[in-house]
Amino acid sequence: MTTVSQRPVTIAFDVMGGDHGPLEIVRGAAQLTLDTPHIHALLVGDRAQIDQALAQVRHHAERVAVHHAPDFVSMHEKPNVALEAKPDSSVLVAARLVREGEADAMVSAGNTGAGVLACARTFCLIPGVRRAALATVYPTAVGRGEKNDPFSLILDVGATVDASADDLVAFAVMGSAYARIISKNEHPTVALLSNGTEAQKGPARVVEANQKLQHVPGLRFIGNVEGVDIPKGTADVVVCDGFVGNVCLKMLEGVSETVIELARYAYKEKLLWRAGLAMLSSGIERIKEVTDWEQYGGAPILGFDRLFIKAHGRSKSRAITNAGKVAARAVSKDLANAIQGMLPKS
């Protein structure tokens, strides 16, 4: 039954385009309606598929609405071409519904480029922000904030390939506000990613950004960090441009996949190595638990007046539920205003 004290928040879910099809997205959104009475789900996509999925899962129908979208952008499509050809694709319809106030934020597990482009075409940039940034979390060696969160935030990881010094400053402010609200880390440390810790190291825009960041009020800027500092967790928020961030992220992902491959090889190769791995298994499980990216649900696109959480393409229902929770929290805490309030006045 409906007894809600918090202001209701509606999250638009782009149901199409994820690797596991609409069922996982609908399951995740349905679970959200059971877990949190103040969050409503607006499911955008093929109505027949949504209805079929929804009928099979426990959900709170009072907190679910469906909006039919006849098209969707698949993973392999070129974002700009696909969005031009499919003005009624689910990701664009979801973004429009957010702009029109039917929903407060959106979540998609579909084509990342299409999601970012749909936001760029539909939402407005926060005054003082020139370019948006895609942020992601990365597991580190240290915990931070009220929740002892092991994740640091890296941004930008692909939305703005060539960022200026002012863009990097805006990214730092956006990342700091996001970490404060989502990770409950009241004073997150912020660093610039460079090829040395000295303030004068790196390309001109990074050096200039370093100087400017030292004077941003309310920002806990700790200077430059190197790539090695990302997994160490030296900073809570690591700032870079989209090109560097994307290369860095892919490399980190590649390293962790290689480690897993090596462990698999070791497991098969020698009985002694297998025994060693077995002895470590509870520790490995624990690491898996604390570094479980699904608890974060996805990566936020920061800089727009509305929030978009890009869930991983292979997200299962749990990640989608959490992406919805993260989005709702950002809306409740008025992330856009928090960012605007911290930006240096030009």
Added chain:
Amino acid sequence: MSASPPKLPVKRIYRWDLDKTYLQTDFDTFRQLVRTAFQKAHEKKAVPGAAALIRELRAQGDSRLCIVSGSPTQMRTVLAEKLKLDGVEFDELVLKDNLRNLVRGRFKAMRGQVGYKLPVLLESRARAPVDAEEVLFGDDAEADAFIYSLYADMVAHRVSEPVVHRVLEAAEVYSDDIDRVIKQWKEIPQADPVRRIFIMLDRLTPPAAFAHYGPRVVPIFNYFQAALVLLGDKHLTAPQVLKVMIELVQTSGYNLLTLSNSFQDLLRRGLPIAGVAEALVEALQGPAAMFQMVRPMPDIIAAFSKRVAALGLQPPPPRVREIDYLSILDDARPRTHKQRRKT
């Protein structure tokens, strides 16, 4: 509370279960069971909108309210008092005599629902006018959808005696009780009175779990949904539906979003209620000036229209089909508390 309606010939019978259908009852654990047993009338809470819906259904004065509950007969006074407090006037209140079952050593009958409710329903039907229509209200905690559907099909003679026999055996009904049910059934004049069976989704069972009962069974998340369907079925008028809606808004925190989502949920399930939005608009703008009463939500109609438009084409209504009771015998078997918790 509405004034007592004039006594007219009975055209409609509304049959209600109590626990989890009319009352918000928790008895999944022993502690909850004890607490429920000792609650006073004013401590018991009705499911939001249930009392308003019953009052509106009864307002025409040509209906009968028959309540069949698995609560023990010892609770009659407190339950009757609760209904009176809510302004609900009933014609029948049948409770389960489990003390008698205990004394007779009929332990299976203490748990069983089919063997208890089916004979009570048939007995009540025997006293009803042949042409009286029925609408039944139950929940997803026990076997209400199964029992009500079987009852409807037995009265309509759409189910054979051997099938009824097998069902009752599966439901662990004692053999002498089975004979009594069959005898009672044969004495009832054939009719097809049951129009709708509403199942309140107390446990949020996915609606698809009731698909095999056909479109007569309508799982609902709240009584606003039941009121909308009953408006479509012409059991209620639009102003009456608005009264149910107002009670939900004023007493239980329902709002524009939850109401319009509830409306759209029914549309998506193919229930023929698209026209009811227009009827509600008329009621809001009509001489009864219902608009004044829903002043906190003047945008309700716009919200409903938006939810209709968001869906594109309306799906075809669900297909009417015969229920294969033998394939769903599990639904008839008594559930243990453990099983209930699992679901």
